[in-house]
Structure formats: structure tokens, C-alpha cells
Amino acid sequence: MTGDEACAEGALAAGCKFFGGYPITPATEIAEHIAKRLPQVGGVFIQMEDEIAAMASVLGASWAGVKSMTATSGPGFSLMLENIGLGICTETPCVVVNVQRAGPSTGLPTLGAQSDMMQARWGSHGHYEIIALSPSSPQEIFYQTITAFNLSEMYRLPVLIMTDEIIGHMSERVVIPEASEIQLFNRIKPEEKSMPYWPYIPGADGVSPMAVAGEGYRFHITGLTHDEKGYPVMSAEAHVHMVERITEKIKRNISHIIDTEGYYLEDAEIVVVSYGVSSRTSLSAVYEARSMGIKAGLLRLKTVWPFPEAILRTLASRVKGFVTVEINLGQIHLEVQRCVGGNVPTFFVGHAGGTIIPPEHVLSVLKDAF
Amino acid sequence: MSIQSDQSDQQTHPLDDLLRKDRIPHIWCPGCGIGTAFSACLYAIKSSKLDLDHVSMVSGIGCSGRGAGYINLDSFHTTHGRAIPFATGLKLANPDLTVVVFSGDGDLFAIGGNHFIHAARRNMDLTVICVNNLNYGMTGGQVAATTPHLAKTTTTPAGNPETPFNLPLLAYASGATYVARWTILHTRDLTESIGEAIQKKGFSFIEVLAPCPVNYGRRNKLKPLDVLRIYQEKSIIKHFASPSELHLDLEKGITLGKFVDQDKPTWLDMYYKTTRKKS
Amino acid sequence: MELWRIPLDRDHIQTMQGVVYILDERCKGCGYCIEFCPKKVLGVSKHFNRKGYHPPIVKHQTECVNCHFCEIICPEFAIYSKPLSVTESQNPQVTV
Known part of the structure; x- marks a missing residue:
């Protein structure tokens, strides 16, 4: 398939x-x-x-x-x-x-x-x-x-x-x-008797229960800045409040959302950060590097956004360098650099697109890094 | 004799139950016709005998696009031009819903024109009410796809060099099963027409001519009352007139009426028919 | 020029009488109700509402035939009419 x-x-x-x-x-x-x-x-x-x-x-x-x-x-x-x-x-x-x-x-x-x-x-x-x-x-x-x-x-x-x-x-x-x-999660519905229903009153985890059309709640939603009722409010205060709500619900649940996979991270001195198809070629480069005695590891981002900032920062405190591998000219690499904060060197392997990153390109950087 | 005037809030307008009263007064300018078109829509919904919990209104962006924000039903104020595709998803995911799209000419026929013709072609079971005020009111009176030739707007200060759409013709040519045009002065006919359109299975389209006194009227020397007098004097009601022969100008008059009322299977009818057939 | 035919049964048909209610504070003074009332029941008031508009006032109450046209032409949901009998029972303060 x-x-x-x-x-x-x-x-x-x-x-x-x-x-x-x-x-x-x-x-x-x-x-x-x-x-x-x-x-x-x-x-x-x-x-x-x-x-x-x-x-x-x-x-x-x-x-x-x-x-x-x-x-x-x-x-x-x-x-x-x-x-x-x-x-x-x-x-x-x-x-x-x-x-x-x-x-x-x-x-x-x-x-x-x-x-x-x-x-x-x-x-x-x-x-x-x-x-x-x-x-x-x-x-x-x-x-x-x-x-x-x-x-x-x-x-x-x-x-x-x-x-x-x-x-x-x-x-x-x-x-x-x-x-x-297969575990499935379905959206939280408002409690039966909670009328009038306001669509944007956050629940305990910051997420509001969601009614849908045809249930009798007679709610209003808009792409304009709105209050908890869903009504447009054209003020800076309302905007700050709304944007905080829709960003905070992700930020406060970040540990539940983020999923990464690590290879040889325990003793790695140089960590490859990659995702998607590039993480496959990166992994074979890391295996190859290990066989050559290079203490390489791989951090595979299954979740790219929100960015696993905390994991990167922790790694940055104990490894000697990072290599970002992706098929572009440096996008997630910028995030890696931001999290590392200049404490250790960061390398980049990538190109503008059209083909995969060959493992040899990653390997040669791992070999020459230190 | 003494007459009631509004001394208390105890008076109840017959539409108050369908209005989000906490949002009234609405944003529409004095003399703007959208309020009347909206009122006709509410009367039609109210007298439709539908279960109102299963009626939704979807609007795009613009002055008329604020409609969804004032109806006390499930209502969706979406992005510019995208009310019809949003409504399409809503309807297909729950065919029990009656979905009314209430929006303006700029929203439905310029930025959203592609969505309009395709929803009509598919015979999506929606009722689309277009308040045509001949310009972009919300942004201050710019030329629209409906602005008459030579009319002055802020972006055609020397007069509009373009030719406007004939909206009922466009709807008919695209495949709509119900097409009508009224003005806000013909509000009884309009209300009746919206009622028919809501009951009708298939893609229904109603154009409502409405004055925009502040942005269009001011630049074209048309006071709102004068516009309504023009509607009164120049309108010719001609049911089932050929959509290609409709007029919308001061010399030849304004052709109003119900032009198309035909029955065709809806998109969902045909989807079920084609996907559920035994092979 | 009004060219209405006078109905032959006009003498023994009773026209409904209505009472107009005006929600002053909703009015934005467009004048549609005044202009298009078929019986010319309404006029412009001298007083201002809170937004600074002149709402309509009822000038010829007995002329109102409860046709609701003011109600349906009003863009502001600011005016409506009811048949007189209903009004009398619900609002005894209205005198005719």
C-alpha cells in the first residue's frame, strides 16, 4: 500500500x-x-x-x-x-x-x-x-x-x-x-443542560466543549475576534484574550501533544535532528556512523509543530553538536539553532528539493564534524 | 388617544425571538436596505414551520455578511467569499439541516463567484440570498462585479468602465433550480419568495436589490428614499421572464419576479444514486 | 396618481384597525415607514432618541389598518403593528 x-x-x-x-x-x-x-x-x-x-x-x-x-x-x-x-x-x-x-x-x-x-x-x-x-x-x-x-x-x-x-x-x-x-477520541460535547451555550468557555484543559449545528444550541461562530459567547468584539483586550486562549490550549498541553523518537541518544555526542522521509536516510547514516565508532544519535520528530523545544534544550546541555537534515535550505534547522542558542555547533544537510538526502551526505558531516 | 412609544424595553418586536437581541442595533447604516432584506429572511424562516433548531445561516464577509451574526439560530460568519463551500460541507455532513446563505454581491459574485456557479451546477440543496447593493459597502464603496456601468465608486472615480453581472442569468446558466429577484421595497414578495426557496429542494437563489446610502448612494446622488421611489416607479414584475432579458437600469426599468422554478435531483440525491447502486 | 378601484362591497366590509408600536431606541431615522405607509399614519417626531435620530410618531392612529408594511420595511426591527382588539386587552393603557 x-x-x-x-x-x-x-x-x-x-x-x-x-x-x-x-x-x-x-x-x-x-x-x-x-x-x-x-x-x-x-x-x-x-x-x-x-x-x-x-x-x-x-x-x-x-x-x-x-x-x-x-x-x-x-x-x-x-x-x-x-x-x-x-x-x-x-x-x-x-x-x-x-x-x-x-x-x-x-x-x-x-x-x-x-x-x-x-x-x-x-x-x-x-x-x-x-x-x-x-x-x-x-x-x-x-x-x-x-x-x-x-x-x-x-x-x-x-x-x-x-x-x-x-x-x-x-x-x-x-x-x-x-x-x-485503535484508540479514538471524540470532541467533548457541552453538558445537556448548559443553556445558554457559549462556544468558547474553556474547560479544565483550556479547550471549550463543542456543540454542532442542529442540536438546538443556536450558537454563533465568527472569524472576527470574539468573546466566549462567540460574538465579535472589536477591542485589543478581547483580541489578547482570544489569542491567548487559542495558543495556551496548545502550550499547556504540549507534553501530551509532542511525540519524538530517539536513537542512541543516551550516549550520543552528535545528534541528527530530522523528520519524515529524511529521518529514514538520517537513521541509516547514524547506523553507519556508529559502526565506524562515531557516537551519533538521531532525534526523529514525529511532531514537528509545536516544536519539541524542551527536548532540544536538554540535549544541547550534554551533546557536542547537532546536524539538521531536511529537504529544504534550512527551516527546522532555524528552530534547532534557536533552541541550542549557540552553546554547541549546529550543522545542516539539505537541498532545495526534488530528491531524498543521500545517507552519505549526512555521514560525511558526522565524520567531519569534530 | 394616546399611542405607545418605546418607554420601556417591554415591547417585543415580532422577530425578537429570532434576533440576537443583545447585538441589536446592528451595524448597518441608516437607510441601508440589508436590514429589510434580513427581516424578510427572518419572517420567511419564522413562517416556514421548519424546526428552527435544524436551520443554519452561513454568511461570508462584508456588510450583508454580518447577517449570520444577528440571527438567533446556529450561525456561521466565515471567510470572504467562502460562505457557499462552508455551507456545502455543513449540508452534506448533516442533510437534515436547512442551510441558508445570506451574503452580499461582492462576497458571493466576485471573490466567491467560482463557488457560486459550482454550487448551482451541482444543485447543492442551499438557499442563497444575495443582498445586492451595487458596491463594496464595508470597505467604503469600491466598485463591485455588480456596479452599473459608469457609476462612481471610490475605485472608479471617473465612472465604472466595466459591465456588471446579470445575477439571475448567471444563476440560471449555472443550473439553479429557483431564481428570483426582488427589491427591499417588494418585501412581501421577497418574504414569500424566500419561503418558497427554503422549502425548495435544490439550489435556490434570490437577488435582493437594496440601497447603500452612505457609500454608493452618496457618490451617485441617490438618497435612500429616492432609491426606494425608483424601485416603486421603475419596477416591472414579470414572472418567468427570460433571465437573459432582465433589466436593471433607470431607463428600461428593473425586472423583478420569479424567473426559474424547476425540479432537478440535488447533488446528494445523485451521490447516493451513483455510489449506492449495485454493481 | 392612484388608480385603485373602489370595492363594490366597501360599505359592509369592516377594515381591520391596528395599533403601531415604535421602539424608539432602535430607530435610525431612515423614514421608510413614514414614506411608504399606505395610510400615511406616521410622521417625523421632533424628539431625538439616544443615538440622535428622529423616530417616527403616530399621527393618525385611527387610519392604521394593521397592514404591517411599516414593520416589514423597517431595516431596524424598530416598529410593528398589532390588531386593535389584541392590543386593547393586553395594553389597557392604550385608549382610542
Whole structure:
């Protein structure tokens, strides 16, 4: 099964019942697969007129109470960011997959890259927190799609899966577990009798219970700065309050959200930081380096945003250096540098996109670092 | 004899139960026609006998886009131009909902024009009410896709060089099953028409002509009362007139009426039919 | 020019009488209700509301036929009418 198909299967396993799509290489196969599968489980697939509409329909479906998603690649992701912002502001759970290809602009549609990572973080205007996952295999994209739905339902926001063409088109064995083995989380509903219902009164974990259309709550939501009632309020105080709420709900739950995987970190002197397909080539470089006696380790970011800052800072206090590996000219590398704070040297391996990073490139940096 | 005036808040307007009273007065300017179009929409919803818990309103951005913020139902104020695709997702994920899109001409036909024609083509089961005030009011009176040729706006100070859309023709050509045009002065017909459109299965479109006194009217020497007098004197009600022959100017008049009322399977009907057929 | 035909049964048909209610504080003074009242029941008041507009006042109450046109043309939800009988029972302070 390809990564794209595994993503669609993961969505179905998570209970996704609506997909608003628009064809784009290399994400089309997700739409194609789920278009076939959704009617079989009582869901709806619609190919909208563009990515803007696709994203808007996904938000609408979520407010009608179903788990909804879309999938795209760079140019489409640019168009979706407008309504991803609406999803963040109105706290709408949904999942957006970006099967990254090389940009800018139309770029290399059929060849992979990891160059939308900063766009994923800051691409929609305004200040916000986002959750972005990065899978490194078809099996992992299956599980991460489920995780993405769970996180979006738990924290009420669009969750991004930042995969790439290489994982999307890679064909590997994927094990789909029994439904009973999959843990699902569904959004917290308001208590039956809590009328009048205000959509943005935060619960204990900072997340507000969510009513949906047709339940009789008669709520209002808006992309304007709003108060707990969901009503527009045009003041700096209200804005500070709202932005604090939508950022704090992520920040205070950061340890639950962030997921990383470490290889040889216990005694590592030099740590490779990578994610997605690049973490696979990085791992083989680290194995090779170890066989040569270099004390290398790998920190694989399964969650890229929010950035695992605390883990990086802890490592920075005891290792001699970091190497960031990604298919761009240095995006997550900037984050690594920020966290390391100049205490130890940071190296970078990457290129503008179109192919994977060969393990030898990583290895040569590991060899020459010290 | 003595007459009641508003000495206390005890008086209840017949629409107060459908209004978010804590948000009234609304933001619309004195003489703005959106309030009347909105009121017609509320009367139509109120008399529809629908379970109001299953009625949602979706708006885009702009003056008319504020509509969703004043209705005391599940209501969604979305991004600029995107009310229709948002409403599409809402409707498809819960077909039991009646979804009304209330927005303006700039929102629905310029930035959102693509979404409009495709929703009409698909025969998505939505009711779209477009308040056409001939310009972008919220941003201060810029030229729109509906501004008459030669009209003055802040971005066409020498007069609009472009030709406006004929909205009912566009809706009809795109596949809408119900198309009507009224002015806010014809509010009884308008209310009745919105009522029909809401009951109608399929994509319904109603254009409502409304004055924008502050931004359009001021620059084109049209006081709101004069605009309503024009509506009174120049309107010709011509049901089932050919959408390609509708007029909207001071010389030939303003053609109003219900132009299209046809039955076609909706998107969801056809989706079920095609995806559930036995192979 | 008004070209209304006078109904043949006009003598024995009773026209409904209505009472107009005005929510002064909602009014923005557009004048639509005054201009388009078919019976010219309303006029412009001299007093200001809190926002500085002149709300309408009822000048010829007995002329009101409870057609609701003021109610449905008003963009502000600021005026409505009720049939006289209902009004009398609910608001005994209204005298005619």
C-alpha cells in the first residue's frame, strides 16, 4: 500500500466521514482512494472547485458534527491557509494533509521536498499555535492520521500532516489493526443542560466543549475576534484574550501533544535532528556512523509543530553538536539553532528539493564534524 | 388617544425571538436596505414551520455578511467569499439541516463567484440570498462585479468602465433550480419568495436589490428614499421572464419576479444514486 | 396618481384597525415607514432618541389598518403593528 492510500485508510479508521478534496499531485491518490471508500462507510466525498472551497467545506462538515479532512500539496496548501486560519480562530477540529512537493510556485509537482514546514507553522496570517505531524513510512502515516484526528478533536483545531511525495508514493507493507485496537477520541460535547451555550468557555484543559449545528444550541461562530459567547468584539483586550486562549490550549498541553523518537541518544555526542522521509536516510547514516565508532544519535520528530523545544534544550546541555537534515535550505534547522542558542555547533544537510538526502551526505558531516 | 412609544424595553418586536437581541442595533447604516432584506429572511424562516433548531445561516464577509451574526439560530460568519463551500460541507455532513446563505454581491459574485456557479451546477440543496447593493459597502464603496456601468465608486472615480453581472442569468446558466429577484421595497414578495426557496429542494437563489446610502448612494446622488421611489416607479414584475432579458437600469426599468422554478435531483440525491447502486 | 378601484362591497366590509408600536431606541431615522405607509399614519417626531435620530410618531392612529408594511420595511426591527382588539386587552393603557 502506498503512503497516500495508507493515509486514507487511517482516516477511515479514525472515523472520518467527510472529505472535501481537489486533485493535486502528489496528493491525488488520497482523494481517489477515499472517494471509493467513503460511501462504503456512509460518508461523503466531494471534489470541490478549488482548494479554498475544499478547506471551507471541511470546516462546514466539522460544524455539522462529523470528522472531516482534506489532502493537498504546496500550491493547494497555499490556498487552504485562509480557511485553516478560520479553523484555528473558530476552533474547528479537522485534518489537513500536505504531501509536500518542491516549490516555490508550481515547482516540481512529481518530486518530493520538505520545504513547506515554516509555511505550516506561520502560513496563515496572525499569531497562532498549530499541530503538525510528520510520518516517515506508509505504516506511520496510517497511525499518524488517526493521531491527527484525535488531537484535532481533543484540542479543537486543524491538525496538519506534513508528509512528502516520497512517503506518499512509497509502497510498503501496511498492517491495519482491528478497530478494537485503535484508540479514538471524540470532541467533548457541552453538558445537556448548559443553556445558554457559549462556544468558547474553556474547560479544565483550556479547550471549550463543542456543540454542532442542529442540536438546538443556536450558537454563533465568527472569524472576527470574539468573546466566549462567540460574538465579535472589536477591542485589543478581547483580541489578547482570544489569542491567548487559542495558543495556551496548545502550550499547556504540549507534553501530551509532542511525540519524538530517539536513537542512541543516551550516549550520543552528535545528534541528527530530522523528520519524515529524511529521518529514514538520517537513521541509516547514524547506523553507519556508529559502526565506524562515531557516537551519533538521531532525534526523529514525529511532531514537528509545536516544536519539541524542551527536548532540544536538554540535549544541547550534554551533546557536542547537532546536524539538521531536511529537504529544504534550512527551516527546522532555524528552530534547532534557536533552541541550542549557540552553546554547541549546529550543522545542516539539505537541498532545495526534488530528491531524498543521500545517507552519505549526512555521514560525511558526522565524520567531519569534530 | 394616546399611542405607545418605546418607554420601556417591554415591547417585543415580532422577530425578537429570532434576533440576537443583545447585538441589536446592528451595524448597518441608516437607510441601508440589508436590514429589510434580513427581516424578510427572518419572517420567511419564522413562517416556514421548519424546526428552527435544524436551520443554519452561513454568511461570508462584508456588510450583508454580518447577517449570520444577528440571527438567533446556529450561525456561521466565515471567510470572504467562502460562505457557499462552508455551507456545502455543513449540508452534506448533516442533510437534515436547512442551510441558508445570506451574503452580499461582492462576497458571493466576485471573490466567491467560482463557488457560486459550482454550487448551482451541482444543485447543492442551499438557499442563497444575495443582498445586492451595487458596491463594496464595508470597505467604503469600491466598485463591485455588480456596479452599473459608469457609476462612481471610490475605485472608479471617473465612472465604472466595466459591465456588471446579470445575477439571475448567471444563476440560471449555472443550473439553479429557483431564481428570483426582488427589491427591499417588494418585501412581501421577497418574504414569500424566500419561503418558497427554503422549502425548495435544490439550489435556490434570490437577488435582493437594496440601497447603500452612505457609500454608493452618496457618490451617485441617490438618497435612500429616492432609491426606494425608483424601485416603486421603475419596477416591472414579470414572472418567468427570460433571465437573459432582465433589466436593471433607470431607463428600461428593473425586472423583478420569479424567473426559474424547476425540479432537478440535488447533488446528494445523485451521490447516493451513483455510489449506492449495485454493481 | 392612484388608480385603485373602489370595492363594490366597501360599505359592509369592516377594515381591520391596528395599533403601531415604535421602539424608539432602535430607530435610525431612515423614514421608510413614514414614506411608504399606505395610510400615511406616521410622521417625523421632533424628539431625538439616544443615538440622535428622529423616530417616527403616530399621527393618525385611527387610519392604521394593521397592514404591517411599516414593520416589514423597517431595516431596524424598530416598529410593528398589532390588531386593535389584541392590543386593547393586553395594553389597557392604550385608549382610542
